[in-house]
Amino acid sequence: MCADLSTKTFEVTDYDLSTTLESGQAFGWRKHGQGWVGVVDRRWVFLESSATTLRAETAGEVRDWSWLIHYLQLELDLGSIVATFPADPPMQQAVRACRGLRLLRQDPWETLASFILSSTKQITQIQQIVRLVCERFGAGVPTPPGHTPAYAFPAAEVLADLGEKQLRDCKMGFRAPYLLGAARAVAQGRLDLNALESMPTEAARTQLSALHGVGRKISDCVLLFAYGRQDAFPVDVWIMKMLREQYFPRRKVNLRRLQRFAATHFGPNAGYAQQYLFHYARSQISQRARDAS
DNA sequence: GCCCAGGTGAAGC
DNA sequence: GCTTCACATGGG
Numbered sequence A: 001m002c003a004d005l006s007t008k009t010f011e012v013t014d015y016d017l018s019t020t021l022e023s024g025q026a027f028g029w030r031k032h033g034q035g036w037v038g039v040v041d042r043r044w045v046f047l048e049s050s051a052t053t054l055r056a057e058t059a060g061e062v063r064d065w066s067w068l069i070h071y072l073q074l075e076l077d078l079g080s081i082v083a084t085f086p087a088d089p090p091m092q093q094a095v096r097a098c099r100g101l102r103l104l105r106q107d108p109w110e111t112l113a114s115f116i117l118s119s120t121k122q123i124t125q126i127q128q129i130v131r132l133v134c135e136r137f138g139a140g141v142p143t144p145p146g147h148t149p150a151y152a153f154p155a156a157e158v159l160a161d162l163g164e165k166q167l168r169d170c171k172m173g174f175r176a177p178y179l180l181g182a183a184r185a186v187a188q189g190r191l192d193l194n195a196l197e198s199m200p201t202e203a204a205r206t207q208l209s210a211l212h213g214v215g216r217k218i219s220d221c222v223l224l225f226a227y228g229r230q231d232a233f234p235v236d237v238w239i240m241k242m243l244r245e246q247y248f249p250r251r252k253v254n255l256r257r258l259q260r261f262a263a264t265h266f267g268p269n270a271g272y273a274q275q276y277l278f279h280y281a282r283s284q285i286s287q288r289a290r291d292a293s
Numbered sequence B: 001g002c003c004c005a006g007g008t009g010a011a012g013c
Numbered sequence C: 001g002c003t004t005c006a007c008a009t010g011g012g
Helices: A017-022 A066-072 A078-082 A089-097 A108-116 A123-137 A156-160 A164-187 A201-209 A216-225 A237-247 A255-265 A267-292
Strands: A005-011 A030-032 A035-040 A043-049 A053-059
Touching: A017 A035, A017 A043, A035 A066, A053 A066, A078 A267, A089 A237, A089 A267, A108 A123, A108 A156, A108 A164, A108 A216, A123 A156, A123 A164, A156 A164, A201 A216, A216 A267, A237 A255, A237 A267, A255 A267
Parallel strands: none
Antiparallel strands: A005 A053, A030 A035, A035 A043, A043 A053
């Protein structure tokens, strides 16, 4: 499928596109030349950024770019968010190290499915699995001439009709029945993802956690990355290690305790703060690895 | 071979 | 309540 090209340039400040797309919140972006290729809202997109601009290309004629503005959260004033973070040393180090890191606003079903696939997997492997699922079961989307085929993340209705074996063949292992169960719950209307939008966070979290294979962490990822809930604070192994080392040194603190701490300590934009801490923790490790070699 | 990866649910205490 | 363990698969 080929189509014409539409381009648009946005003025931006403090928008680090690469860090944002690589920070483990979205798994469908692929580096292409100086930019990135992905699919947003069933549209093929190429993104490229400079210090003050973000240029987008997409297939077909586009007059209204609001879908992309929303996805990239281009109208968000990042400074006013970061200003609400606590002033303690670890948080401020993370802010300095991750300048321009943003939260995307992703499709709820794609986010839920992706994070079901994320448990005890490295980010590169999650990308691999998500890519396989898209290529095998996703709908093709129009691409500009000369580009390789692109696929949207498959709808819940599509995955719901598959067998567990077909999903396992995408290398997702024990997560296959979890994904299938979630797809069927959404396809059959037992879980209404649209309804979560207007629901208090705690109620939405309960709804998501009712799915087999979805607990507190995955629920919080969905609430944060798809719904923008700032009172969602996913605590994964990286955040756990970071919180223990930086805020509770030489003390035994369990997960429950860390969650309670996070819920009050990081302020009204705790979810955003979490992404800064997560990315900072991971970049520290890769920096140490580079220093060692 | 070993340990670990954006976890979760079940079983054990 | 809290802690421990199995669960697929691949990278370092």
